[in-house]
Amino acid sequence: MAALDDLRIRLDEIDGQIVRLYEERMKVCEEVGELKVKSWGRVLDRQRERNKLNDVASRVSNDFNRKGIQELYEQLMSMSRKLQYQQMVEAGALGRLPFIGIDSLEKDTARVVYQGVEGAYGQAAMLKFFGEGCNNFHVRTFRDAMEAIEDGAADYAVLPIENSSAGAVTEVYDLLVEFENYIVGETILPVRHTLAGLPGTDLNQIRRVYSKAEALMQTTRFLSDHPDWEQISVVNTAVAAKKILEDKDSTQAAVCSAYAAQVHGLSVLVDEINDDSNNSTRFIVVTNQKVFLKDASKISICFEVPHQSGSLYRLLSHFIYNDLNMSRIESRPVEGKSWEYRFFVDFDGNMGDAAVKNTIRGLREEAINLKILGNY
Numbered sequence: 446m447a448a449l450d451d452l453r454i455r456l457d458e459i460d461g462q463i464v465r466l467y468e469e470r471m472k473v474c475e476e477v478g479e480l481k482v483k484s485w486g487r488v489l490d491r492q493r494e495r496n497k498l499n500d501v502a503s504r505v506s507n508d509f510n511r512k513g514i515q516e517l518y519e520q521l522m523s524m525s526r527k528l529q530y531q532q533m534v535e536a537g538a539l540g541r542l543p544f545i546g547i548d549s550l551e552k553d554t555a556r557v558v559y560q561g562v563e564g565a566y567g568q569a570a571m572l573k574f575f576g577e578g579c580n581n582f583h584v585r586t587f588r589d590a591m592e593a594i595e596d597g598a599a600d601y602a603v604l605p606i607e608n609s610s611a612g613a614v615t616e617v618y619d620l621l622v623e624f625e626n627y628i629v630g631e632t633i634l635p636v637r638h639t640l641a642g643l644p645g646t647d648l649n650q651i652r653r654v655y656s657k658a659e660a661l662m663q664t665t666r667f668l669s670d671h672p673d674w675e676q677i678s679v680v681n682t683a684v685a686a687k688k689i690l691e692d693k694d695s696t697q698a699a700v701c702s703a704y705a706a707q708v709h710g711l712s713v714l715v716d717e718i719n720d721d722s723n724n725s726t727r728f729i730v731v732t733n734q735k736v737f738l739k740d741a742s743k744i745s746i747c748f749e750v751p752h753q754s755g756s757l758y759r760l761l762s763h764f765i766y767n768d769l770n771m772s773r774i775e776s777r778p779v780e781g782k783s784w785e786y787r788f789f790v791d792f793d794g795n796m797g798d799a800a801v802k803n804t805i806r807g808l809r810e811e812a813i814n815l816k817i818l819g820n821y
């Protein structure tokens with residue numbers, strides 16, 4: 446049997462040939478790219494790639510190598526596509542993304558909508574982003590807020606998208622797909638839940654606790670010390686506070702912020718009852734125009750993937766290749782298609798960056814229903 450050193454010398458020789466051939470192949474792909482730039486053609490040719498995979502698979506001697514050569518060719522072709530997207534972008538064949546860069550948001554004159562009633566965390570987030578004196582109104586549901594934006598009744602909506610302990614606010618993700626509204630800002634609000642009731646309420650009197658489902662989830666540890674309390678979810682924590690005031694029933698309490706308790710004339714019975722003391726919620730600011738701040742640094746997109754092994758992996762490779770840092774990925778079922786998913790990805794970047802244009806160009810061709818949700 447040959448010694449390890451001898452085998453490695455042979456491998457080095459073979460690899461030398463592979464590297465030379467790889468470069469030769471990429472040169473030819475570049476020429477193909479030039480033709481595509483001239484003809485404004487599509488980079489990805491699925492049929493050609495399928496044929497290529499079948500062809501190389503038919504040339505090897507066993508099943509193990511068949512799988513291996515196909516994986517290798519998938520990578521090779523993906524690299525040549527990425528080179529061609531770059532050529533397209535450099536030649537201006539991508540054009541501009543359909544978003545207009547602006548210097549700042551007109552916060553002073555804007556009319557802003559939030560979901561819930563006075564005292565809602567959404568209101569606190571809105572005041573944090575737009576300032577105490579901002580012109581605002583509130584609506585009952587997230588959908589109402591999205592509609593108010595689409596109809597032009599408001600310029601901006603402030604909506605929760607993610608909580609640090611309960612995770613995604615899935616309804617808002619789905620609404621971002623359904624409506625032609627775009628994210629232009631975000632703000633993170635620390636969430637401190639309290640148990641609030643009518644002034645003078647004793648904890649022993651309480652039989653029912655009202656709150657938003659997420660807030661009940663975020664205070665599980667405290668509530669599990671009171672297993673006899675019935676937990677009832679309502680649309681918003683501030684709605685829960687309002688209900689306690691209106692019902693005038695001291696067997697009821699609300700899980701809400703100290704601010705909501707104060708707005709609705711309740712007393713804080715127990716302060717800071719959230720399981721996680723760092724609990725915070727990220728809110729997004731949405732508008733009906735395709736605009737982005739010129740100094741924006743985060744992009745949110747969503748897309749569906751073909752229901753095939755490896756398809757998400759291949760799409761995410763665009764981020765790696767273009768050296769973009771992905772900060773979040775979330776999936777939601779695609780309506781009407783059981784077990785198929787839409788992925789929501791946040792990544793660092795600005796729409797003016799070549800790396801971002803490259804990535805978007807690749808994803809637009811290779812993913813299904815790519816939507817840019819905003820750059821902020």
Ligand SMILES: C=C(O[C@@H]1C=C(C(=O)O)C=C[C@H]1O)C(=O)O
Pocket residue numbers: 474477488489490491493494497521522523525526529
């Ligand atoms: C090189 C081309 O572009 C892409 C890359 C391919 C490859 O690397 O073989 C094949 C088809 C295209 O998706 C081409 O169109 O031939």
